[in-house]
Amino acid sequence: MTELTKEYIDNLKKIIEEKDDVKAKELLKDLYPADIAEIYQKLDLQEAIYLYMLMDGEQAADVLMELDEEDRHKLLKELPNELIAKRFVDNMETDDAVDLMRELDEDRQEEILSHIEDVEQAGDIVDLLKYDEDTAGGLMGTEMIVVNENWSMPKCIDEMRKQAEEVDEIHYVYVVDDDDRLRGVLPLKKLITNPSVSKIKHVMKKDPIAVHDSDSIEEVTQTIEKYDLVAVPVIDSIGRLVGRITIDDVMDEVREQHERDYQLASGISQDVETSDNVFTQTAARLPWLLIGMIGGLSNSIILGGFENSFATNPKTALFIPLIGGTGGNVGIQSSAIVVQGLANNTLKEGNIFTQILKESIVSVINASIISLIVFVYNFFMLGDRAITASVSLSLFTVVIFASIFGTFVPLLLDKLKIDPALATGPFITISNDIIGMLIYMFMVSALT
C-alpha cells in the first residue's frame, strides 16, 4: 500500500515528463491496480496514456477495470480497437471483459472481438454477452478450475497446475461428471490435507451450493451471503457447470443496490456522486423537486377550496405543517421498513397480511400518543375547541392512513415487479401531504 502523497505524484509527473521509461516502470511494478487507478485521477489524459503503454497486459487490464466508468470511457475513446483487444480484453477475466464490452456500442464491440487472438476467450465473451445483464449468467465469468469426478488426486493436481495459469485466484475446485454436470466442490484445504486419496469423488463436498444462470442477481447475492461463500458456481437448466461468480462482483452489486435504494428514499432519481458535475446533479434532483412542486400546487388548490375557513378562523392555517409533516414522516417509516424487509428477504409472500396487521397496530399506538399530546397542548394553549378537536382527529386519521398507505404501496409495486424503493422518499411524502390536507380540511369543515 503506497501512500499517494503530493510529493509522490509530483515525482511521477516529472518522470512522465522526462519520458523516463525505466524509472516509470520501476515505480509501477510495486503498485496495486487500485492504487494506479487512484493515481490516474490525478494525471491528465496524455500522462495516463503514457503510463498505460508501459504496463504489461494483465496489469493494464486490471487498472482499466478499477477506473470509474467515466475515466474508462475517456481513455477508451483515445485508444484504437486493436490495442483494446490485444492489450486489455485478451488479458481480462471474461466477466470483466463482458462488463467492458457492455459499455461500448455494438459496432465497436464487434470490431474489438475480431481482434482478440485467443479464440476461446473471444468465444466465451460472445457467449456471456448473450445473457441478460441482470442475471447470474450476465455476472459470471468462465475462469475456474474444473476437474472430473473420476480423476485421481494426482491427476487432478496436475490438471489444476495447467488450468491455474488462466485463473487469477483459486478458491474452490469444481468437480463435474462426464457430461459436465456439476457434482461437487473441492475446498482447496482438502487438496492440501488429502493429497493421496484415490478418487476426487470420495473427498469432494457433494450437493454443492450453486445458482442457475437465469437467477436474478438478488438471488445470487442472497445465496453468497447466506452460505458465506467467496464464489458460487453457475449451472444451466440441465445442471451443467457454465461459470462462476466471485464475491467482489457481488459486493459491488450489493453496494450499488443499497445506493440506489438510498437515493430513491432521498428523492434522487439516478446514480449521482459528489464528484459528478453540476448538470448531472441537477438532472438527478430536479425531477423529484418538480413532482414535489406539483404536489404542493395541488395542495394549494385543495386548500383554496376551503379559503373561507381560513378567513373565518385563521387558526386553521397554523396546523397545516403539523398535519402534512406527520403524515410524511409516518409514511416514510412504513415504506422504508417494507422496502428493507423485501430487500433482505425477511418479508415473505406468506406474511404480508401479518405485516399490514402489525403495521396497523403500531400506527394506532403512535396515532393515539401523538394526537393525545397535541390535544392536551392545544386544549390549554389554543383556546379554540373546534380546531383543537379537528387537529387531533385529523392527526389520528392521517397517521393510520399514512402507515397503511406506506406499507401497502411498496408491497403492491413489488407484486407488479416494479422496484418498491420507488415508493419511498418524495413520492410517499407528497401523497401523504395531499391526503393529510384532504382529511384536515374535511374535519375542519365538519367540526367548525
Place this chain on the structure above:
Amino acid sequence: MTELTKEYIDNLKKIIEEKDDVKAKELLKDLYPADIAEIYQKLDLQEAIYLYMLMDGEQAADVLMELDEEDRHKLLKELPNELIAKRFVDNMETDDAVDLMRELDEDRQEEILSHIEDVEQAGDIVDLLKYDEDTAGGLMGTEMIVVNENWSMPKCIDEMRKQAEEVDEIHYVYVVDDDDRLRGVLPLKKLITNPSVSKIKHVMKKDPIAVHDSDSIEEVTQTIEKYDLVAVPVIDSIGRLVGRITIDDVMDEVREQHERDYQLASGISQDVETSDNVFTQTAARLPWLLIGMIGGLSNSIILGGFENSFATNPKTALFIPLIGGTGGNVGIQSSAIVVQGLANNTLKEGNIFTQILKESIVSVINASIISLIVFVYNFFMLGDRAITASVSLSLFTVVIFASIFGTFVPLLLDKLKIDPALATGPFITISNDIIGMLIYMFMVSALT
C-alpha cells in the same frame, strides 16, 4: 440446497417427536448450517434443543452463529455454561467466539471461558475481547495459515497440512519473518504452480495489503473492497501479524452500516425488522414522530404570530405545504448526497469547499426553475400579485437555504465525529419546514 417445504418440516417434526435419533442425524448430515438455522425458526425451543444435541460440535457451533441474535439468545439461556463452552465455543473460529461472548454478560463470559478445554483457544478469545468492538482487532480471528519466509516450499506445505486442521477455509498463506512481522502473502495458486521453489520468500507477494488492529471497521471495509480481497491480514503497531478478517464478516458490516444509514434517513431510530414485535417497532419509530410533532407545533407558534395575515388574506395559507415540502425535499437530497459521499469515501477533506460551492450552483438552478414555474402558474391562476411574488421569492430562498443547510450539517457532524446520517431524514425535513415557514411569513409580511 434443500428446499424447506412444509412436508419437509412436518416430516422433521414427526421424527423429532418420535425421538428417532438415527433418522434425524441422517437428515441433518446433508444440510448446510444456514439451512438448519432456517429450519430452527420453524421449530419450538424443545424441538430445536433436541436437534442441537444430535449435531457434532462444529456443525452445532456453525448453526448457532447463523441464527439471528434473538433466537440465539433464547437458546443460550436454556443451555448450561459448560455445554456452551465445550460444544460451541471450543469448536468456533475465534472471531465468531468473540462475537458470541460479547452477547453475554461478563459473569457468564468468565464462566464459559473457564470451561474451554483448548487453552490456546481460550487465550486467543481473551486477547481478542480486549480490542474495541469497532476496530479491526475487534473483528478479526486468529485462524490462518502462517509460514516463515525462510522455509522451503516442501516444509511450508508440510506445515500447512498441520495448521489446516484448525482452519475452516484457506484463501491466503501469510508469510512472516523470525519476529512474526508480516512480510508477504502467498496466493494458494503459487503453492500449486510452484511447488519446487527453494524458499518461500522468492515466490511470495511482498508488501502485502494489511490493516492495523486499531483501524476502524470502515477502513477495513474500504481496503477489502478497493483491493478485491477475500481476507485481509491484521498487523499490530510494530508490524506483527495478529489476525485476519474474512470477507463474510466485512459483508455483514457493510450491510449493517447501509441499513443503519437507510433507517436514519427514514426516521427509524434503531435497527428494526419487519419480524420485530409491535413494541420494538413503536419504540424505534415514535421518537422521530415526537420530534416531528414538536417541529409541527413550533410551526404553529410561528404561524400564530402571523394570524392576521391569514385573516386579511386567506390565500396566504394555501402555499404552506408547497414551501414546507419543497424545503424538506431539497434538504434530504443534499444531505443524502453528502452522507453517501462520506460513506464511500469519494468526498474527502480537501474538496469540502468545492462541494458546498457546487451545491450552491445546483441549488440556484433548481431554485430558479421551480420558483419561475410557480410564479407563472400563480400569476395566471391566483390573481393576487403580492402572494404570487411572496411565494416565488420564498421558494427561491428556501431551496437555496435548504441545500446549503443540508450539505453543511452532515459535514459538520462528521467533523465532530457524530454519525452524519443523523442529519438526514426527519431532522432535515423538520428544520427546513420551520426555516421555510419563517422565510415565507417574513416575505408575506414584507410584501402584502
